[in-house]
Amino acid sequence: MQIDLTAFKERRPSIAPLFDYIENAALTQMEVSGYSATIPYPDNLVNYNRLFLPLFMYSPDSKEFVSLLNLFADWFERLSFDYPNIALINMLINKHSGVINNLRKVIASDDELITFLDARIIEAEHIARSGITVDYHPDLLKMLSLTDSVKSCAIPIDQLKLPYPSLYLDFRNAEPPIVTRSGEVIHGCYVQQKLISWDGAQRINLIEGDASLRLQAERGAIQSGKDIMMFQMLFIYDTNDPDNIMNNAFNIAASVDAGIAINQAVLYDDDVDNVTFAGDSFEEMSAPISMVINTIMYMNAKDSERIEIKEATGMTHKIKSLKKPSKRRKAEARIKREFYDYVRIGKQFSFEGLFERDAESGKDKKSPHLRLGHFHTYYVGERLQRDAEGNVIRDENGQGVPVPPGKREKEIKWVAPVLINASERDNKQHKTRRIQ
Numbered sequence: 001m002q003i004d005l006t007a008f009k010e011r012r013p014s015i016a017p018l019f020d021y022i023e024n025a026a027l028t029q030m031e032v033s034g035y036s037a038t039i040p041y042p043d044n045l046v047n048y049n050r051l052f053l054p055l056f057m058y059s060p061d062s063k064e065f066v067s068l069l070n071l072f073a074d075w076f077e078r079l080s081f082d083y084p085n086i087a088l089i090n091m092l093i094n095k096h097s098g099v100i101n102n103l104r105k106v107i108a109s110d111d112e113l114i115t116f117l118d119a120r121i122i123e124a125e126h127i128a129r130s131g132i133t134v135d136y137h138p139d140l141l142k143m144l145s146l147t148d149s150v151k152s153c154a155i156p157i158d159q160l161k162l163p164y165p166s167l168y169l170d171f172r173n174a175e176p177p178i179v180t181r182s183g184e185v186i187h188g189c190y191v192q193q194k195l196i197s198w199d200g201a202q203r204i205n206l207i208e209g210d211a212s213l214r215l216q217a218e219r220g221a222i223q224s225g226k227d228i229m230m231f232q233m234l235f236i237y238d239t240n241d242p243d244n245i246m247n248n249a250f251n252i253a254a255s256v257d258a259g260i261a262i263n264q265a266v267l268y269d270d271d272v273d274n275v276t277f278a279g280d281s282f283e284e285m286s287a288p289i290s291m292v293i294n295t296i297m298y299m300n301a302k303d304s305e306r307i308e309i310k311e312a313t314g315m316t317h318k319i320k321s322l323k324k325p326s327k328r329r330k331a332e333a334r335i336k337r338e339f340y341d342y343v344r345i346g347k348q349f350s351f352e353g354l355f356e357r358d359a360e361s362g363k364d365k366k367s368p369h370l371r372l373g374h375f376h377t378y379y380v381g382e383r384l385q386r387d388a389e390g391n392v393i394r395d396e397n398g399q400g401v402p403v404p405p406g407k408r409e410k411e412i413k414w415v416a417p418v419l420i421n422a423s424e425r426d427n428k429q430h431k432t433r434r435i436q
Contacts, residue, residue, distance in 0.1 A: 002026065003060045008073060015076045018128035022053075022069070026060045053124055054092065054099045054117070068096060076128040084196055084230055085121045087204050089114055119247040122190050122234045131166030131190075133342040134295065135309075140346025141174050144298060146417040147373035149290030152297060153263040157254045159377065159412070160193070160231050160262065163299045167191040169292060170342070177238075178288050180280075185238035186288045191296070195256065196228045212267055212279065216253060221265045226255035235288055250285055262293065297375045299345060301412045306345045373417040379408045 003026045005019040012019075055068035075088050093100050100113070107113045125131075136144075169189045171178045177185045196206065207213045207222065216222045230253045237246035254265035266282040266289075282289065298304050319331040384400035385393040393401045 005069075008069070012073055012077050015073065015128040017130050018072075018076060018124060021124075021127050022055075025056065053120055054096070054103065057099055057102055064096075064098070068099070071095070072124065076125060080125060081194070082197065082200050083204065084194060084206060085118050085232075086114070086206065086210070088121060089117050090204070092117065115247070115249055118249050119234055122192060122232060122249070125192060126166045126168060126190055129165040131168060132164040133168045133170055134299075135170050135342045135344045136173065136295075137344065137346030138173055138175070140298075141171075143346075143373060143416055144291060144294040145174070145176075145178070147290075147294045147375070147414075149286065149294070151374045152290060152293045154261050155293075155297070155375070155377070157229055157231070157252065157260050157262055157265055158256050159300075159410070160229070160252075160293070160296060161300060162191065162193045162296065165192070169295055171288075171291065174291075178291055180288060181284045181286065186235050187238050188236045189288065189292055190232075190234040190236075191292055192232045194230045194232070196230060198225050198227055201228055212251075212271075213253060215267070215271060216265060219264075221254040221260045223255045226257060228253055229256045233289065233292055235285070248280060248285070250279065250289065294375075295345075297412055298414055301375065301414045303413065304345065306343050308341070308343050310341050371417065374415050376413050376415060378411045378413060379405065380411045381409045383408075 003023055005023055008019045009016040053068075053072065055065050055072065058064040058068070071088075071091060075091075079087070103113055103116070104110075107116055167190070169191060170187075171189065172187050179185050201207060206228075207217050213222060217224075222228055230251055233250045233252075235248045235250065237248065239246045252262060252265045254260040263282070267279070269281045269283050272279070272281040299306065319328055322328045322331060382403055385403050387393055395401055
C-alpha cells in the first residue's frame with residue numbers, strides 16, 4: 001500500500017527520514033529489508049522483514065495508524081530530548097491498549113515487551129535523527145580491543161559525550177569477534193544519550209518505577225535534585241535464525257555532576273541475582289561495553305581520525321541516470337540491501353614500530369608482553385586566573401590564583417597499546433597477552 005506523508009515531512013522536517021522509512025515500509029508491504037541507508041543490518045538479518053514499529057499492526061489507511069504515527073512523530077520531534085523511552089512506552093500502554101494487547105499475545109512477559117519496545121524506539125530514533133553508522137579501520141578495532149577496559153570504565157560519567165546524536169557501531173569485522181562472557185557474538189550496537197531533568201524524572205516516576213534506578217539512587221549514583229545522564233546501548237546479536245533479531249539493551253545512568261565513574265553506574269552479577277529487573281550484568285557485557293566506551297573516547301580524542309563515506313548517497317545519484325524503470329527499481333532495491341553511508345574511524349595502525357626494549361638486563365629482564373592502551377584526560381589552557389587586562393590574579397601572598405579544575409578545558413588523548421621486550425618475530429610467535 002502506498003501512503004503519502006509529504007504533509008508530515010513539511011511540518012516536521014527535522015525527522016523527515018523517519019517518514020521516508022514509513023512510506024517505504026508501507027509501499028513494499030514489509031517485504032524488503034534495509035529501509036534506511038544508515039543501518040547496516042548484520043548478515044543474518046538480511047531477510048528480516050522490517051524494523052518493527054507498533055503502528056504497522058494497523059492498516060496505513062486506518063485511524064489507529066494515523067493516531068500512532070502522530071504519537072511517534074510528537075515523541076521524536078519534541079519529547080524524546082527530555083524523557084527516557086519508558087515514557088513513550090507508558091503512553092502506548094495507557095493510550096493504545098489494543099496494540100499492547102496484541103503484542104502480549106506473541107511476547108512472553110511484560111519485561112520482554114518493554115525491552116522489545118525500547119529496542120524498536122532506539123532504532124526508530126536512529127532513523128529519525130539520521131544517525132551515523134561507525135565503521136572501523138580493522139587495525140583500530142584490534143587496538144581498541146587491547147585498550148585497558150578497567151581504566152576506560154573508571155572515567156567520570158560526564159566524559160561520555162557522543163559526537164553525534166545517535167550512533168550505530170558496526171562490529172562485524174572484528175577479529176577476534178566481540179563476545180559476551182557467555183560467548184554470544186555481538187554484531188553491532190546503537191548508542192544514544194539523554195539528559196533527563198530531575199523534575200522530568202519525578203514527573204513520570206522514573207526512579208521509583210525502575211528497580212535498577214532505585215538501586216543506583218540508594219548507592220548515591222543518582223542524587224536527589226540533580227539531572228540524570230542516561231547512556232543507552234542496544235546490542236545486536238549474531239543469530240542462526242535469519243528471521244530472528246536478538247537485542248540486549250544496557251543503560252548506564254547517574255547524576256551528571258556527582259563525580260560518578262562509569263563502573264559505579266552499572267549493575268553487577270550480585271545485583272542481577274538480588275534485584276528483580278530485566279537485563280544482564282556488567283560482567284556479562286563487559287567486553288562489548290568496553291568497546292563502546294573505548295570507541296566514544298577515541299572519537300573524542302584530539303588525535304582521532306574520521307572520514308564520512310557517502311556510499312549509499314553516491315549510488316543513489318548514479319541510478320538516476322538509468323532510463324529503464326525496471327533497471328532503476330532493481331538498482332534501488334540493491335542499494336537498500338547492500339549499501340549505506342558511514343563514518344570510517346581510525347588510520348593505518350599496526351604493531352610495526354611499536355616495539356620497546358627495557359633497560360633491564362640479565363635474569364630480571366621481563367619476558368615479551370603487551371602493555372595495554374589507555375586514555376588520559378589532560379587539563380589544557382590557562383592554569384591561573386587572569387583579569388580583564390590579561391594579568392594574573394594573585395592572592396594575599398602574591399601567589400597566582402589557580403583556575404578551578406571544573407572550569408578548565410579537558411582534552412582526551414589515547415595512549416595506544418605497545419609491545420615490551422619484543423621483536424617482530426616475537427610478536428608473530430607470542431599469541432597470548434598479559435594484563436597487568
